[in-house]
Amino acid sequence: MSTTSAAPATTNGRPPRDERVAASLRTGRGILLPGRILLLILVAVVVLIAGVTGDNPLKYSLIIGTIYAIAILGNNAITGTLGEINLAAGAFMAIGAYTASYTLSRGWGLATVVLAVIVVSLLLGLLIAIPTVRLSGLFTALATFALAYAIPDLALALSSITGGDAGTAITPPIIGDTLIDGSATELLIAVVVLFVVLAAVNVWLFSRSIGSRLLTVGEAPHAARSFGLRPLLLKIGVWTWAALLGGIAGLCYALAVGFLNPTVFTVFLSISLLAGGLVGGPRSVVGAWLGGLLVGTLPPNIQSVVPASSTGIVFGVVLLAALLAGSGGLGQLLERTTIAPLMRRKGR
Amino acid sequence: MDLFETSLISGVVSGLLYALAGVGLVVIYRVSGYVSFAQGDIAAVALYLGFWLHQGGAPYLLVAVSVVVAGALLGGLIGRFVVVPMERFGILAAAMATIAVGITIQGMENAFIGGEARPFPSAGEGTAVTIGSVSLTWADVISFIVCGAIVAALATGFKRTRVGIAMRAVHDNPSAAEMLGVASVSLKRMSWIVSGALAGVTGLFIAPVYSLTPTSVNAIVVFGFAAIVVGGFDSIAGAVVAGMVIGVATNLTAAYINPDLVTTSLFLMLVTVLLIRPQGLFGRRPIARV
Numbered sequence: 001m002s003t004t005s006a007a008p009a010t011t012n013g014r015p016p017r018d019e020r021v022a023a024s025l026r027t028g029r030g031i032l033l034p035g036r037i038l039l040l041i042l043v044a045v046v047v048l049i050a051g052v053t054g055d056n057p058l059k060y061s062l063i064i065g066t067i068y069a070i071a072i073l074g075n076n077a078i079t080g081t082l083g084e085i086n087l088a089a090g091a092f093m094a095i096g097a098y099t100a101s102y103t104l105s106r107g108w109g110l111a112t113v114v115l116a117v118i119v120v121s122l123l124l125g126l127l128i129a130i131p132t133v134r135l136s137g138l139f140t141a142l143a144t145f146a147l148a149y150a151i152p153d154l155a156l157a158l159s160s161i162t163g164g165d166a167g168t169a170i171t172p173p174i175i176g177d178t179l180i181d182g183s184a185t186e187l188l189i190a191v192v193v194l195f196v197v198l199a200a201v202n203v204w205l206f207s208r209s210i211g212s213r214l215l216t217v218g219e220a221p222h223a224a225r226s227f228g229l230r231p232l233l234l235k236i237g238v239w240t241w242a243a244l245l246g247g248i249a250g251l252c253y254a255l256a257v258g259f260l261n262p263t264v265f266t267v268f269l270s271i272s273l274l275a276g277g278l279v280g281g282p283r284s285v286v287g288a289w290l291g292g293l294l295v296g297t298l299p300p301n302i303q304s305v306v307p308a309s310s311t312g313i314v315f316g317v318v319l320l321a322a323l324l325a326g327s328g329g330l331g332q333l334l335e336r337t338t339i340a341p342l343m344r345r346k347g348r
Numbered sequence: 349m350d351l352f353e354t355s356l357i358s359g360v361v362s363g364l365l366y367a368l369a370g371v372g373l374v375v376i377y378r379v380s381g382y383v384s385f386a387q388g389d390i391a392a393v394a395l396y397l398g399f400w401l402h403q404g405g406a407p408y409l410l411v412a413v414s415v416v417v418a419g420a421l422l423g424g425l426i427g428r429f430v431v432v433p434m435e436r437f438g439i440l441a442a443a444m445a446t447i448a449v450g451i452t453i454q455g456m457e458n459a460f461i462g463g464e465a466r467p468f469p470s471a472g473e474g475t476a477v478t479i480g481s482v483s484l485t486w487a488d489v490i491s492f493i494v495c496g497a498i499v500a501a502l503a504t505g506f507k508r509t510r511v512g513i514a515m516r517a518v519h520d521n522p523s524a525a526e527m528l529g530v531a532s533v534s535l536k537r538m539s540w541i542v543s544g545a546l547a548g549v550t551g552l553f554i555a556p557v558y559s560l561t562p563t564s565v566n567a568i569v570v571f572g573f574a575a576i577v578v579g580g581f582d583s584i585a586g587a588v589v590a591g592m593v594i595g596v597a598t599n600l601t602a603a604y605i606n607p608d609l610v611t612t613s614l615f616l617m618l619v620t621v622l623l624i625r626p627q628g629l630f631g632r633r634p635i636a637r638v
Contacts (some may be wrong), residue, residue, distance in 0.1 A: 085440055103536055124354050131619045138382055141443060142573055145385070146618050149570050150611035157608035173487075271447055278444075309463055312455030319448035323434060 008015050021343050025328075025336055027215065028080065028283030029207045035339030036203050039286050044196050047293075051188045060256070061297040066191040068294025072277045073199060073285065074245025077238050080276070080282030081112035081206075081214040085134065086239075088128075089143035090269035091151045092246020095124050097254040097265075099247070101168050102161050103213045104254075108179045110173040110180075116250045118244065125243020126236065133235035167261035182256040191252050198245060199285035214238060230239040268312065275319040280329045287331020294318070350481045355599035357482045361492055363595025365553055367588040368495040369572025370579070372546035377581055378428075378506065379515045379532075379539040380435060382443040383573065386426065386450035388566030390544050391551030393453060394418035395468060395560050398552075400510045402469050411469060416548040423544015424537065450566075455597060457562035463563070468555035491553040498549065503584035506551055515539065516582075571598075574614050578621045580631020590629060 007194055014020070017031075024030035032171055051062040075089040095340075099120040103113045128147070135143055155162040170179045205211065207237065215232045217224045224231050254260055272295045280291025299311040306314055375385045384390075398415040402408075426449055434445040455461075472486025506512035517525040518532040525532055550572075551565045558564040574594055579586030594617065599615045621628065 025596075083440075085444065120623035131623050135622055135626070137440060138443060139577070139626065141440070142383070142577055143615070143619055143622060146570060146574065146611070146615040149567075150615045151606045153611045157606050157612070220536060233509075268451065271451055273443075275448075306455075307459060310455040310459035313459065314455070316448040316450070316452030316455060319451075320430070323437060323445055323448070 002128065007213055016224055018147050018344055021340050024041055025332055025340055026283075027211075028203070029211050029215075032335060032339055032343060033203060033207045035343055036285065036335065037200055039335065039339055040196055040199055040203075040289075043286055043289055044192050047289075047325065048189065048192055051192075052185055056183050057300065059185070059188055061300050062293070063182060063188050063191055063256050063296075064253070065186075065293035066195050066289070067249050067256060067292070068273060068276060068295045069289040070195055070198060070252065071246045071249035072193070072273050072280065072292050072295075073195070073202060073288040074242035074249075075273055076277045076280075076282045076288050077202070077245075078242050081211075082218040082235060082238055085141040085274065086144050086242065086272050087141055087267065087274065088151075089242070089246055089273040090265045090267070091128075091144075091147050092125065092243045093250035093253060093269070094151050094265035095243070096121050096247030096250025097260055098155070098158075098162055098250075100162025100251040100254040101170050101260050104171045104173065105168070105341075107171075110175065113173070114251065117247050121244050121247025121250075122240060125240045125247070128243065129236045129239030132239060133232055144270075145267065148270045151265050152262040155265065162260070164264060167259055170260065172258060181258055187252070187256060191256075193284070194248070194252070195289060198248075199288065200267065203285050216323075246263040272311075272315050275315045275322065278322040278329060281331035281333075282329065284329060284331025284335060286334055287329045290330045290334070351603050352600075353480045354482050355603045356596055357479055357484070358488075359596030359599040361484065361488050361595070361601070362594050363575075363592030364492055364495040364499070364588065365550065365591070366568065366571040366575045366594055367499055367579075367591030368553075369550045369569050370575035370587045370591060371499055371572075371584055372404045372543050372550060373569075373572055374576050374581060374584065374587065375502070375515075375543045375546065376536075376539045377519075377576070379518050379536050380432075380439065380442065381519050382439040383576075384431070384446040384540075384543060385443065386446045386453065387452040387543065387547045387550075387572070388563070388569040389453035389457075390419055390422050390426065391547040391565040391569075392457060392560070392562055393422055393555075394544075394548045395551045395565070396457070399466055399560055407411055408469055408471065409515075412471070412552055416545050419548025419551070420545035423547065424541040426544075427540025428537050431540070432533065435536075454562045454566075458599055461562070465559035465561050468560045470490055470556035471552070487553070487556060492511050494549065495553070498546070499584060499588055506584065511535070511538075529577065570611070571595075571614065574618050576628070577618055578628060580628025582632055583628065583630035586628055586630025 005314060020031045023034040047062055047066065051059045071089055071093050074092065078084050078086045096117045099117045100113055103116045132140060132143060156164050172179050178184060178186050199218055213229055214234055216227065218236050221231055276291030276295040277288060279294060280287030298314060299308060302314065377383050394415045397418045398411040401414055403410045430449055431442050433443050435442045470487040471490040474486055475483045476486040476489040477484050506516065514525065514530045515535055517530055518535055522532060533611055554565050554568050558567065571594060575587045575591035578594065579590030594614065597617065598610045598613060602610050
């Protein structure tokens with residue numbers, strides 16, 4: 001996904017506005033930052049209105065979709081900036097979900113549980129990141145594929161924490177008088193706010209110098225070294241960020257579904273998240289949300305046509321379509337048709 | 349001691365099967381530079397055909413030949429119409445296309461055939477040979493001989509035949525290969541046919557042991573991935589040795605530590621080798637122009 005282009009400079013030394021908008025669309029950085037935040041808030045309003053006014057199944061699928069979107073947001077950092085394939089996004093979710101399940105069953109308060117999930121996700125994410133960043137291309141895909149394959153078995157082996165084959169029920173936390181589970185409007189609001197905050201941090205960080213450093217590392221690793229950047233360190237940062245977001249998504253997932261079973265965190269989940277990221281667009285935060293909603297809401301809504309065990313057909317076709325369509329995804333399409341024309345007009 | 353002996357000998361036998369699964373992946377890698385994540389799914393479709401033929405009373409030999417031919421045909425079609433055209437978007441896109449094809453096939457099998465385990469006929473029943481305290485069935489012996497013969501034939505084919513050398517040339521230096529008149533697209537399509545046939549052969553030996561489900565062959569293909577990564581993508585002999593090492597190591601893990609930690613040990617082996625020797629134990633270090 002090369003973003004390098006030579007834009008003709010104007011007299012003040014800056015490229016023309018149209019060029020800057022086009023570059024911003026391609027890179028996910030730059031001039032469209034305010035528009036992206038605005039679009040994010042608009043999607044949040046739509047999701048909240050649909051979830052609050054809709055029936056419980058719709059609310060639940062929006063919660064799950066937004067949770068997947070958080071995991072995709074992390075995974076997209078790997079796909080969109082480093083250009084690597086991570087087939088173990090589900091593993092990061094498993095870490096967060098089981099940490100939450102274990103600590104909740106010990107009677108920890110929600111704030112402490114969140115802190116535990118963050119710390120464990122960061123530590124285990126770092127542990128996975130350190131060897132993984134030394135790989136690239138196909139080897140990253142193979143190593144993460146093997147990790148994703150190992151997770152359900154590892155969950156069985158750690159039966160004292162995970163409940164083994166029988167699974168483990170989540171002790172739902174109570175905030176005020178409200179039980180936080182998959183039918184709670186509070187959980188919908190919480191995951192939407194969480195996504196907006198994480199996405200805003202993501203898009204803001206990516207628009208700073210760290211974003212250009214990461215793009216250089218991803219697209220031109222040799223040049224990055226020549227510029228004095230430290231690619232391994234930056235890559236470890238990206239993978240750990242992905243693990244953190246995956247862990248947070250896992251925590252929310254555990255609260256929403258109320259029961260964890262090792263068969264949830266299979267390779268298929270990771271592939272679905274990867275597919276969602278590509279369909280949404282790996283460099284668009286709104287795209288990550290659209291991808292998450294697709295992964296979370298599509299299977300339950302087409303069950304009359306495609307049974308739950310066969311959703312692979314849908315995701316397989318969707319993944320192929322996303323690969324054929326190119327790298328921008330639905331998010332870029334949305335940005336191209338909404339905020340980009342506005343920004344161009346503003347400059348005239 | 350019996351447990352150790354069993355782990356060792358059955359590890360070697362299954363290791364050769366892992367190597368065969370891996371070699372099926374190497375055939376595509378040699379020409380195109382990526383691996384197919386759909387190998388197990390191609391095998392599964394071919395095996396379902398074999399299962400129905402067997403249910404209809406067909407002899408084992410006909411079942412086996414049909415599975416191999418169906419694997420070759422399906423592999424060829426997927427390569428011709430989906431994955432090779434996808435290479436224009438890059439090798440990672442092509443690799444992801446194989447994932448997409450794989451999950452689509454799995455979904456279709458679940459929808460139209462069902463996910464329940466089905467018994468698949470074995471190449472031979474009864475004890476063929478006893479080594480120490482371990483008895484090997486005829487199926488084990490046939491699997492060992494067939495896998496060994498195929499792996500040896502492929503190793504020779506890659507080194508000694510014009511097609512084998514042309515396959516390497518297409519991957520190592522596509523422009524030079526094109527200038528020399530090597531038909532790279534045809535070779536890529538052919539690699540899919542060969543790889544599909546090998547998936548069928550691998551499935552024939554896996555399905556009787558693990559039963560036939562949409563994902564049972566896939567579980568072994570992961571071991572195949574590990575065998576070629578640990579052995580080295582450009583070394584068939586390396587894949588054999590690595591397959592056997594993996595077979596023995598995972599058997600020992602299952603016997604002495606915990607059967608549920610087998611895939612974790614596989615992941616750890618894979619990552620360790622990739623970190624210490626990225627080209628694999630027997631692979632050549634790639635030389636890249638900077």
